[in-house]
Amino acid sequence: xxxxxxxxxxxxxxxxxxxxxxxxxxxxxxxxxxxxxxxxxxxxxxxxxxxxxxxxxxxxxxxxxxxxxxxxxxxxxxxxxxxxxxxxxxxxxxxxxxxxxxxxxxxxxxxxxxxxxxxxxxxxxxxxxxxxxxxxxxxxxxxx
Amino acid sequence: xxxxxxxxxxxxxxxxxxxxxxxxxxxxxxxxxxxxxxxxxxxxxxxxxxxxxxxxxxxxxxxxxxxxxxxxxxxxxxxxxxxxxxxxxxxxxxxxxxxxxxxxxxxxxxxxxxxxxxxxxxxxxxxxxxxxxxxxxxxxxxxx
DNA sequence: TGTAATCTCTCTAGCGACTAGAGCTTCAAG
DNA sequence: CTTGAAGCTCTAGTCGCTAGAGAGATTACA
Numbered sequence: 178x179x180x181x182x183x184x185x186x187x188x189x190x191x192x193x194x195x196x197x198x199x200x201x202x203x204x205x206x207x208x209x210x211x212x213x214x215x216x217x218x219x220x221x222x223x224x225x226x227x228x229x230x231x232x233x234x235x236x237x238x239x240x241x242x243x244x245x246x247x248x249x250x251x252x253x254x255x256x257x258x259x260x261x262x263x264x265x266x267x268x269x270x271x272x273x274x275x276x277x278x279x280x281x282x283x284x285x286x287x288x289x290x291x292x293x294x295x296x297x298x299x300x301x302x303x304x305x306x307x308x309x310x311x312x313x314x315x316x317x318x319x320x321x
Numbered sequence: 322x323x324x325x326x327x328x329x330x331x332x333x334x335x336x337x338x339x340x341x342x343x344x345x346x347x348x349x350x351x352x353x354x355x356x357x358x359x360x361x362x363x364x365x366x367x368x369x370x371x372x373x374x375x376x377x378x379x380x381x382x383x384x385x386x387x388x389x390x391x392x393x394x395x396x397x398x399x400x401x402x403x404x405x406x407x408x409x410x411x412x413x414x415x416x417x418x419x420x421x422x423x424x425x426x427x428x429x430x431x432x433x434x435x436x437x438x439x440x441x442x443x444x445x446x447x448x449x450x451x452x453x454x455x456x457x458x459x460x461x462x463x464x465x
Numbered sequence: 466t467g468t469a470a471t472c473t474c475t476c477t478a479g480c481g482a483c484t485a486g487a488g489c490t491t492c493a494a495g
Numbered sequence: 496c497t498t499g500a501a502g503c504t505c506t507a508g509t510c511g512c513t514a515g516a517g518a519g520a521t522t523a524c525a
Binding site for chain 1: 471472473474475
């Protein structure tokens with residue numbers, strides 16, 4: 178029921194340096210230490226780290242996760258912040274998907290146009306990159 | 322037909338510090354300088370920067386773009402490298418889309434489960450993050 | 466009790482692709 | 496000839512880790 182950082186890593190799938198990094202960032206509290214100054218964890222830290230891991234897997238930023246944890250430690254507050262953060266994340270995810278679909282279409286079109294066995298001067302991939310006019314979809318606007 | 326870095330930035334939509342960064346990274350050649358040591362550009366640099374910009378918009382890494390430019394400057398080589406890079410990019414894009422769709426589904430489900438006006442202790446968003454068992458989709462594996 | 470293997474410690478630096486800012490110099494217009 | 500915008504170099508910061516150095520702690524087994 179009390180274990181070292183390596184065991185915590187094994188149980189959560191989070192790497193050891195990442196756990197220390199989360200601690201430095203304030204996402205995990207300062208843990209107890211052994212007589213020899215090694216970190217010792219229990220059930221509470223295990224659960225929190227699983228929470229963080231899960232949220233990271235879903236794409237939440239560490240800042241968002243901080244806010245969610247803050248809320249979690251104040252169970253009497255209303256959870257509107259949590260739902261807003263989650264909805265923002267959903268919106269961001271949808272925006273990324275839309276953008277990536279446009280890129281996919283364009284990349285598909287470009288790669289179809291070249292067999293790869295001609296000389297570079299005739300390469301449709303290179304020509305397409307050189308001349309945006311050859312594009313059919315709107316993939317211009319930059320976004321994460 | 323000869324212009325300063327600000328004009329190049331305006332014509333390509335690439336910010337001035339980014340242009341200098343590309344030069345430092347070797348994506349743009351070392352440009353001519355004015356008597357007072359300011360960069361001066363012409364048509365060739367304009368076209369190359371548009372190429373880079375376009376490839377970045379499509380999600381290519383600077384390393385991939387370096388390879389594409391290398392090929393572009395040797396028009397006699399076969400373009401199989403270019404098509405391979407583009408197809409890799411297409412594959413990576415499709416993988417990202419697949420993953421994001423799984424996240425979208427899960428986030429959608431989670432956010433539907435909470436109206437945001439209850440206390441945090443009853444929040445379905447927080448509960449879902451705390452307990453992976455509440456998930457229905459497979460969003461676990463981490464990837465860019 | 467000794468020793469060897471494995472963990473763990475702190476610290477610094479690096480990744481990619483920029484972005485921000487300080488403090489200075491040059492350019493172009495009037 | 497002055498002024499204000501634009502340019503210069505350099506350093507450091509962003510995000511979320513990851514890698515490595517060199518030291519100390521713990522554990523298993525003889």
